[in-house]
Amino acid sequence: MSLMKSWVASANSAAHPFPLNNLPYGVFSTADLEEPHCGVAIGDMILDVTAAEAAGLVDLGEEPLFDAPMWNPLMEEGPAVWTALRARLVALLEDGANERAKVELFLVPQADAEMHMPFQVSEYTDFYAGRHHATNVGTMFRGAENALPPNWLHIPIGYNGRASSVVVSGTDVQRPWGQLKGPNDAAPRWAPSARFDIELEMGAIVGMASDGPLSVQAADDAIFGYVLLNDWSARDIQAWEYQPLGPFQAKATATSISPWIVTKAALEPFRCDTPAREVELLDHLKDCGPMLYDIELEVGLTPEGGSESVIARTNYKEMYYSSAQQLAHHATSGCPMNVGDLLGSGTISGPEKGNRGSLLELSWGGKEPLELEDGATRSFVEDGDRLVLKGTAKGKGFSVGFGDCSGTLLPARSDPFARG
Amino acid sequence: MSLMKSWVASANSAAHPFPLNNLPYGVFSTADLEEPHCGVAIGDMILDVTAAEAAGLVDLGEEPLFDAPMWNPLMEEGPAVWTALRARLVALLEDGANERAKVELFLVPQADAEMHMPFQVSEYTDFYAGRHHATNVGTMFRGAENALPPNWLHIPIGYNGRASSVVVSGTDVQRPWGQLKGPNDAAPRWAPSARFDIELEMGAIVGMASDGPLSVQAADDAIFGYVLLNDWSARDIQAWEYQPLGPFQAKATATSISPWIVTKAALEPFRCDTPAREVELLDHLKDCGPMLYDIELEVGLTPEGGSESVIARTNYKEMYYSSAQQLAHHATSGCPMNVGDLLGSGTISGPEKGNRGSLLELSWGGKEPLELEDGATRSFVEDGDRLVLKGTAKGKGFSVGFGDCSGTLLPARSDPFARG
Numbered sequence: 001m002s003l004m005k006s007w008v009a010s011a012n013s014a015a016h017p018f019p020l021n022n023l024p025y026g027v028f029s030t031a032d033l034e035e036p037h038c039g040v041a042i043g044d045m046i047l048d049v050t051a052a053e054a055a056g057l058v059d060l061g062e063e064p065l066f067d068a069p070m071w072n073p074l075m076e077e078g079p080a081v082w083t084a085l086r087a088r089l090v091a092l093l094e095d096g097a098n099e100r101a102k103v104e105l106f107l108v109p110q111a112d113a114e115m116h117m118p119f120q121v122s123e124y125t126d127f128y129a130g131r132h133h134a135t136n137v138g139t140m141f142r143g144a145e146n147a148l149p150p151n152w153l154h155i156p157i158g159y160n161g162r163a164s165s166v167v168v169s170g171t172d173v174q175r176p177w178g179q180l181k182g183p184n185d186a187a188p189r190w191a192p193s194a195r196f197d198i199e200l201e202m203g204a205i206v207g208m209a210s211d212g213p214l215s216v217q218a219a220d221d222a223i224f225g226y227v228l229l230n231d232w233s234a235r236d237i238q239a240w241e242y243q244p245l246g247p248f249q250a251k252a253t254a255t256s257i258s259p260w261i262v263t264k265a266a267l268e269p270f271r272c273d274t275p276a277r278e279v280e281l282l283d284h285l286k287d288c289g290p291m292l293y294d295i296e297l298e299v300g301l302t303p304e305g306g307s308e309s310v311i312a313r314t315n316y317k318e319m320y321y322s323s324a325q326q327l328a329h330h331a332t333s334g335c336p337m338n339v340g341d342l343l344g345s346g347t348i349s350g351p352e353k354g355n356r357g358s359l360l361e362l363s364w365g366g367k368e369p370l371e372l373e374d375g376a377t378r379s380f381v382e383d384g385d386r387l388v389l390k391g392t393a394k395g396k397g398f399s400v401g402f403g404d405c406s407g408t409l410l411p412a413r414s415d416p417f418a419r420g
Numbered sequence: 421m422s423l424m425k426s427w428v429a430s431a432n433s434a435a436h437p438f439p440l441n442n443l444p445y446g447v448f449s450t451a452d453l454e455e456p457h458c459g460v461a462i463g464d465m466i467l468d469v470t471a472a473e474a475a476g477l478v479d480l481g482e483e484p485l486f487d488a489p490m491w492n493p494l495m496e497e498g499p500a501v502w503t504a505l506r507a508r509l510v511a512l513l514e515d516g517a518n519e520r521a522k523v524e525l526f527l528v529p530q531a532d533a534e535m536h537m538p539f540q541v542s543e544y545t546d547f548y549a550g551r552h553h554a555t556n557v558g559t560m561f562r563g564a565e566n567a568l569p570p571n572w573l574h575i576p577i578g579y580n581g582r583a584s585s586v587v588v589s590g591t592d593v594q595r596p597w598g599q600l601k602g603p604n605d606a607a608p609r610w611a612p613s614a615r616f617d618i619e620l621e622m623g624a625i626v627g628m629a630s631d632g633p634l635s636v637q638a639a640d641d642a643i644f645g646y647v648l649l650n651d652w653s654a655r656d657i658q659a660w661e662y663q664p665l666g667p668f669q670a671k672a673t674a675t676s677i678s679p680w681i682v683t684k685a686a687l688e689p690f691r692c693d694t695p696a697r698e699v700e701l702l703d704h705l706k707d708c709g710p711m712l713y714d715i716e717l718e719v720g721l722t723p724e725g726g727s728e729s730v731i732a733r734t735n736y737k738e739m740y741y742s743s744a745q746q747l748a749h750h751a752t753s754g755c756p757m758n759v760g761d762l763l764g765s766g767t768i769s770g771p772e773k774g775n776r777g778s779l780l781e782l783s784w785g786g787k788e789p790l791e792l793e794d795g796a797t798r799s800f801v802e803d804g805d806r807l808v809l810k811g812t813a814k815g816k817g818f819s820v821g822f823g824d825c826s827g828t829l830l831p832a833r834s835d836p837f838a839r840g
Binding site for chain 2: 122123128149177178187190237244245246248329332413
């Protein structure tokens, strides 16, 4: 596949994240709109799909699919309609399109738009399925010989997260308070988290509901698209709370996602295999085709008033389990899965130090503070830091991007329980 | 407080679960209704609140609150409207009510009704906050000296569950498949759970949204009401999967709740203190009044074609942490809480063997099978077993009940991944 040419000129650059090959789905507002609309990114513009549907340019059924500011209604329609919409968008936006004059009326510059949550998150699940990350964290906490838990090579380990905490890129995140107890403290105390971290992940969005076990192929079929995801994590809250039932408040402050859903269709050219396995998976979790994607990922950190340092570079193909395998495992017990369920991949670290997707790993638990380009150092996120995740799949002469997944850490509020 | 008399004669018995003192909220359907309606139990009848509102007998604001089959819209209105509805229902149903003749038109026999989910579950969280249960389970898994994890006396330990798996009483539950590995097995295998269990719990329903830390008093104020809750649990799936991030598929098959929400107002006379604490809680989690309830609980098990044995009797007041304390902890990190969030108390066991709220405890991990009244034995739930949870708060001359929380275990489906 090569660059698909569009009459929207800005979309025709090899480095642009939003060529006609991509067509990612978001929700945006402008000063002119009374409420947010569904939109598709094309070059530097957004096609207002809500308005285009109302004008009859997009017509996928009897009921409107884009009159609510979310992409869930399209997902509910199923893969045939997903395909039909993509085909229609290509026909409207490709070079030489007949209806160009009409379509131009519905283009909005991205520079004028504010982005909102692209879909309503039904439930949020986060996995722990990157081997380098699990090995790094396990080595820090349990020593190198016990780094991977015994089940890790057999199951994509996951836990239920908190859907209410998922926010769109650009939303500020406030440093949480929590119950903290260091290993040498006599008792826990109530204090702001001092080890607040990021986790570089991809999120898969479930587009088809189910209420019984799914094969890995059926699970892959049910995935609608992907976003970048930053699972903000309070390591000190986590260390004290997580045994025996897993992370809870450490992961409930916020989870940021990119504003654009990149569809599975757009990512097709970038499919790749999971890594070689030293232990064979049980049949129901076995790979049945390439279900990871070659997506280059990076994390930038900008201190307040400073300049950006890229602190990590890695790739989604470093995952040990694909999102399809995670969804298949998620459904094994008969767990009902719903349209809008969000599955975080788990932190994506690579084999080298510069590939680590969390500050916990990059600073090795704070023992080896990271040097930023302007001379500052970081063990964990500091107040005012802006974190930006980027993701790009690189084809021959074209790129497919997600838009930034950003968030700035605000200082903790004053003690909410202080007595006056 | 004594029995409040109603003109619905069946409500005026000291042992009836639904006197005028109770007025629990449910959603029901009958052969005559096109879709389910909101209803209030009174004696052996249900007041059809949806129809009563449509007829103008209940009028709490400009928009109808009961035209959708769920109680979430009432919750959204906040405590003043909760109180106003209860006052109006008492006025309509009390002995000597002026409008009796009109109200009678909207009474439906419970015997003719099928019950549905009383509210839409936003997110579901389950806690591990009963000391006897945590001690029993900890002793089995880690030995008596390490039974309680170090954080247990300081935090109401909880984990996020799966809202999509919550079902109303009467819904059959199918034995799940899962990945299992016993301590002496060389490798895991794919098989139906052989250690499927129940957990006797109460569920608290969040009625007011928040997006920052809550005091224990504010958390108590935000709770709308309570249900009985059975957190079905596959112990063998759990044993293999739960380290390091907690239970996942073991708890995702189903969680059953009672069909009636008993409001906080109805439970006021039964408030009681949490047990004495050997370790002082941090200020933000301290009790600020009696926030547990004296509710007698029991579990009945009926083998297919057999007779019922009551296998456990306990009381909600055995909990170490109240639901208000659990909600306060849940919000510490700034986790947004929403109307319709459901908080499971954790298994409620008492000090004696007959007070244990799970078969895991009752059969001590299967080592001491439980004898049923008809001579059969149980280590865990067997196919065809019907489990019924009951809860009753006993006042002077009246009772407040929840209706049964029941479910029958169906055999596992045939291997969903078997090749033909």
